[in-house]
Amino acid sequence: MSKKRNSKVLNRFHYSTDQVIDKPFNWKQMTRLFGYMLPYKKNLVPLSIAMVLITTAVRLVIPILIGIYTLDRAVKNKDANMLLWLVALIGGLYTASYVANFFRIRWMNQLGQNVIYDLRKHLFTHVQNLSHRFFDQRSAGSILVRIMNDINSLQELFTNGVINLLMDIVLLIGIFFILFSLSPQLTLAIMIILPIMFLISTKLRKNIRRSWQDVRMKQSKLNSHLNESIQGIRVTQSFTQEKENMAFFDGVNDETFQSWKSASQKNAMFRPMVELTNALGTAVLIWYGASLIQNGTISIGVFVSFAFYLGMFWEPISRLGQVYNQLLMGMASSERIFEFLDEKPIVSESDQPVELEDIRGEIKFEKVVFSYDDKRTALKGVSLEMKEGQTVALVGHTGSGKTTIANLISRFYDPTSGRVLVDGHDLKEVSIGSLRKHISIVLQDTFIFSGTIYDNILFGRPDATEEEVRAAAEAAGASEFIKKLPNGYKTEVEERGNILSVGERQLLSFARALLANPRILIMDEATASIDTETEVKIQKALKTLLKGRTAIIIAHRLSTIREADNIFVLENGMIIERGNHAQLMELEGEYHDLVKAQFNMLDAV
Numbered sequence: 001m002s003k004k005r006n007s008k009v010l011n012r013f014h015y016s017t018d019q020v021i022d023k024p025f026n027w028k029q030m031t032r033l034f035g036y037m038l039p040y041k042k043n044l045v046p047l048s049i050a051m052v053l054i055t056t057a058v059r060l061v062i063p064i065l066i067g068i069y070t071l072d073r074a075v076k077n078k079d080a081n082m083l084l085w086l087v088a089l090i091g092g093l094y095t096a097s098y099v100a101n102f103f104r105i106r107w108m109n110q111l112g113q114n115v116i117y118d119l120r121k122h123l124f125t126h127v128q129n130l131s132h133r134f135f136d137q138r139s140a141g142s143i144l145v146r147i148m149n150d151i152n153s154l155q156e157l158f159t160n161g162v163i164n165l166l167m168d169i170v171l172l173i174g175i176f177f178i179l180f181s182l183s184p185q186l187t188l189a190i191m192i193i194l195p196i197m198f199l200i201s202t203k204l205r206k207n208i209r210r211s212w213q214d215v216r217m218k219q220s221k222l223n224s225h226l227n228e229s230i231q232g233i234r235v236t237q238s239f240t241q242e243k244e245n246m247a248f249f250d251g252v253n254d255e256t257f258q259s260w261k262s263a264s265q266k267n268a269m270f271r272p273m274v275e276l277t278n279a280l281g282t283a284v285l286i287w288y289g290a291s292l293i294q295n296g297t298i299s300i301g302v303f304v305s306f307a308f309y310l311g312m313f314w315e316p317i318s319r320l321g322q323v324y325n326q327l328l329m330g331m332a333s334s335e336r337i338f339e340f341l342d343e344k345p346i347v348s349e350s351d352q353p354v355e356l357e358d359i360r361g362e363i364k365f366e367k368v369v370f371s372y373d374d375k376r377t378a379l380k381g382v383s384l385e386m387k388e389g390q391t392v393a394l395v396g397h398t399g400s401g402k403t404t405i406a407n408l409i410s411r412f413y414d415p416t417s418g419r420v421l422v423d424g425h426d427l428k429e430v431s432i433g434s435l436r437k438h439i440s441i442v443l444q445d446t447f448i449f450s451g452t453i454y455d456n457i458l459f460g461r462p463d464a465t466e467e468e469v470r471a472a473a474e475a476a477g478a479s480e481f482i483k484k485l486p487n488g489y490k491t492e493v494e495e496r497g498n499i500l501s502v503g504e505r506q507l508l509s510f511a512r513a514l515l516a517n518p519r520i521l522i523m524d525e526a527t528a529s530i531d532t533e534t535e536v537k538i539q540k541a542l543k544t545l546l547k548g549r550t551a552i553i554i555a556h557r558l559s560t561i562r563e564a565d566n567i568f569v570l571e572n573g574m575i576i577e578r579g580n581h582a583q584l585m586e587l588e589g590e591y592h593d594l595v596k597a598q599f600n601m602l603d604a605v
């Protein structure tokens with residue numbers, strides 16, 4: 001029974017997981033990613049590199065000082081003075097290395113944090129300017145994952161990975177040259193283990209990379225579910241769907257856990273493999289090195305230096321494996337970040353956009369055809385005209401295309417064919433920013449941001465004075481309820497304004513729109529039933545709000561519809577009737593039926 005229920009649950013929650021972006025290591029992409037370090041090329045980058053070079057040089061020189069100078073010269077010749085100098089020199093070098101290391105870590109961290117800050121800012125600014133279609137196609141959770149998780153996963157790469165990569169490469173090349181100059185035979189003997197290392201890094205690396213990509217996909221799914229669960233918690237609780245919700249959460253959570261486990265297990269194999277080859281190298285050193293000492297080819301000092309370098313040799317190799325993993329994870333994350341950054345707003349500014357300084361507010365649709373998804377047509381050749389200062393009501397069944405008309409006026413989308421004009425300007429030729437400055441939208445479910453009531457009204461025009469904010473609230477009929485709140489205008493509301501009633505939220509959104517004082521007002525009237533007293537207040541506020549501007553109202557209330565200068569009745573993406581209330585009633589068509597239906601409903605109540 002429970003299994004059956006669960007499969008139903010799984011069908012209910014379907015999230016489109018992010019695409020697997022499985023591309024090989026891509027230099028172009030890496031160069032683009034590292035391009036974010038360019039602003040720091042004159043300070044943090046060279047400073048960090050200098051510190052890395054100092055610590056690396058010290059590490060390279062110490063084995064020679066110990067093996068060749070201390071053992072083969074000072075100790076062999078019993079030169080106490082030289083020994084003293086060597087101790088002082090080695091001590092001095094270690095101190096310099098300590099100081100350099102301190103600054104290396106400090107500057108590398110700063111560099112990493114700065115790059116992450118810039119990247120996140122760039123991504124957010126870009127995403128914020130993308131068109132509505134982008135948000136139609138993605139869940140808020142999956143967008144959050146890219147802005148937070150994917151960018152965080154690059155943090156380690158920029159903080160440690162990149163500069164350490166340089167340190168390890170310098171160290172490896174340095175060690176190789178020193179070893180070769182000390183004893184080419186012994187170096188070549190030790191190098192036979194290099195092909196094993198190569199095999200490990202090529203075979204394992206592909207596997208590890210795929211696993212991390214899988215982890216990210218699962219995380220994205222988990223985030224989407226979490227986001228939706230929290231947003232929809234009230235519906236979940238009212239339908240007592242917590243168990244089903246939990247079952248799905250368990251499933252996604254477990255999937256994420258399993259994929260992370262598998263990825264980290266593969267990851268964990270890397271180091272032991274490297275250490276195994278290290279042991280092999282040591283065996284070769286002891287066996288072959290001892291015979292070279294016996295036949296006098298190398299000194300004890302050279303052997304000791306070799307042992308030191310060998311210990312150091314595997315450290316950068318195994319760390320390179322780690323950095324490689326970071327790079328692979330960084331590749332997967334940066335691919336996903338760049339995918340967003342390369343997303344062009346489908347509604348884009350023309351080359352020389354017309355700035356709309358002052359507008360009259362005349363709107364015209366010329367044979368507008370529009371589809372959201374190229375599959376279904378939402379508007380099928382709509383032509384209409386809204387004159388300056390008119391109140392226009394859009395009426396029609398659900399899904400008939402009313403909101404779509406509003407979306408096209410604000411240019412959230414461009415028509416598939418036909419034109420939308422404001423004051424005779426085709427919207428495609430107009431600067432989007434200047435157009436939207438003249439438009440305010442009041443939605444049914446107004447979005448209230450976390451902050452104070454005052455801030456939420458100010459959102460309409462951030463440069464407004466306190467008097468203007470209060471006047472707008474007064475005119476919108478919102479001041480009365482605001483004054484009754486514990487801290488008046490300074491009352492904090494959480495995201496979405498849950499502490500306010502639907503009617504209060506409406507009044508607040510009116511105040512916000514009034515403050516913006518737009519030439520064009522688009523309003524989706526609330527359908528929720530509001531008590532008569534609030535209804536009267538809203539009607540009064542509405543009159544103030546509509547005065548002196550072109551208003552397009554997706555109207556549900558008879559009172560609003562009746563007072564509109566012009567009414568467009570929509571059906572199936574087409575305007576089937578137009579005129580004022582009296583004219584349309586006389587027509588006895590669809591509008592007449594709609595009004596009748598409303599009256600019958602009211603009678604029934």
Ligand SMILES: Nc1ncnc2c1ncn2[C@@H]1O[C@H](COP(=O)(O)OP(=O)(O)OP(=O)(O)O)[C@@H](O)[C@H]1O
Pocket residue numbers: 136372373376378396397398399400401402403404405
């Ligand atoms: N973002 C979207 N992506 C794809 N299709 C959409 C999108 N938004 C709306 N549609 C579709 O376009 C058509 C018109 O929708 P629209 O929102 O304009 O209707 P409406 O008349 O405002 O309905 P309602 O009164 O229910 O708000 C509908 O068939 C709807 O399913």
